[in-house]
Amino acid sequence: MSFLQLSNQGALAVITINRPPANAMSYALIVELDGLFDKIANDPDTRVVVIHGEGRFFSAGADIKEFTQVETEKQMHDQTMAVHKIFRKIETFEKPVIAAIHGAALGGGLELAMSCHIRYVASNAKLGLPELNLGLIPGYGGTQRLPSHVGLAKAAEMMFTSESLTGEEAVQWGLANAHFPEEELKASVLQKAQKIAEKSPLALKSAIDLLRLGDTPNLKETLEAEAEHFAACFKTEDAKEGIAAFVEKRKPVFKGK
Numbered sequence: 001m002s003f004l005q006l007s008n009q010g011a012l013a014v015i016t017i018n019r020p021p022a023n024a025m026s027y028a029l030i031v032e033l034d035g036l037f038d039k040i041a042n043d044p045d046t047r048v049v050v051i052h053g054e055g056r057f058f059s060a061g062a063d064i065k066e067f068t069q070v071e072t073e074k075q076m077h078d079q080t081m082a083v084h085k086i087f088r089k090i091e092t093f094e095k096p097v098i099a100a101i102h103g104a105a106l107g108g109g110l111e112l113a114m115s116c117h118i119r120y121v122a123s124n125a126k127l128g129l130p131e132l133n134l135g136l137i138p139g140y141g142g143t144q145r146l147p148s149h150v151g152l153a154k155a156a157e158m159m160f161t162s163e164s165l166t167g168e169e170a171v172q173w174g175l176a177n178a179h180f181p182e183e184e185l186k187a188s189v190l191q192k193a194q195k196i197a198e199k200s201p202l203a204l205k206s207a208i209d210l211l212r213l214g215d216t217p218n219l220k221e222t223l224e225a226e227a228e229h230f231a232a233c234f235k236t237e238d239a240k241e242g243i244a245a246f247v248e249k250r251k252p253v254f255k256g257k
């Protein structure tokens with residue numbers, strides 16, 4: 001079953017996330033995304049990639065309901081490391097990757113968007129990392145990438161409170177590049193993408209390589225640490241409670257166990 005559509009529009013490759021009702025990212029969806037990036041890497045006609053969501057949201061994050069089927073800490077750890085590898089592939093992709101965010105980019109949805117080179121947002125979109133609501137932590141790179149955009153204090157506040165930013169606030173905090181009224185978002189992003197596509201692909205690749213040279217030098221190790229913490233949180237009673245509370249649409253009661 002396919003959860004993504006790839007549409008080639010001249011030099012642009014547009015990836016549409018299409019998994020109703022909330023574009024929650026199952027593991028299969030993320031693996032499918034990996035395959036699409038391999039395909040786009042080998043397509044000399046594509047110069048810029050745009051990712052956006054069909055329906056009400058960009059993505060509401062990892063599929064919380066699917067988490068109930070993950071049995072062991074090791075399984076969660078291995079799966080999380082695989083997601084890290086895929087998101088890192090996007091972050092270091094040799095063609096510019098732009099996220100066009102409307103509705104919501106929460107949890108893994110925002111973590112995917114933060115792996116893109118540029119984020120354009122609808123002014124009324126919600127961007128946040130609400131994993132602590134579930135007794136979890138952001139596990140798809142968010143603990144490492146969010147502070148690099150908004151600073152440590154704001155990242156701490158966003159994670160601890162699970163409060164999201166509007167698209168407009170996300171621009172003020174440096175998490176997104178620009179905001180547009182939702183109805184103008186897609187056309188505005190395609191226009192920006194087209195402008196980028198007219199640059200030399202060789203110079204773009206160099207610019208991406210050099211931007212990434214300034215990355216956290218030990219990102220590989222810190223992402224490994226994040227995956228370990230994520231899997232360790234996952235096996236706690238609190239995470240079981242948080243996930244169950246989401247499914248049952250009630251407030252969780254965390255006991256520190």
Ligand SMILES: C/C=C/C(=O)SCCNC(=O)CCNC(=O)[C@H](O)C(C)(C)COP(=O)(O)OP(=O)(O)OC[C@H]1O[C@@H](n2cnc3c(N)ncnc32)[C@H](O)[C@@H]1OP(=O)(O)O
Nearest residue numbers: 021022024060061062063064065106107108130138139140
């Ligand atoms: C390492 C990474 C970890 C993670 O990413 S963990 C997930 C982090 N994300 C979240 O915690 C976001 C959870 N979702 C929400 O907060 C809300 O939803 C929204 C703000 C996205 C939308 O709210 P509203 O407009 O009131 O719609 P609705 O009735 O809550 O959701 C519509 C349907 O979508 C399902 N859904 C939403 N998010 C997820 C998700 N992340 N995983 C699985 N299902 C999700 C709901 O359950 C429901 O479904 P039904 O209609 O069957 O009741």
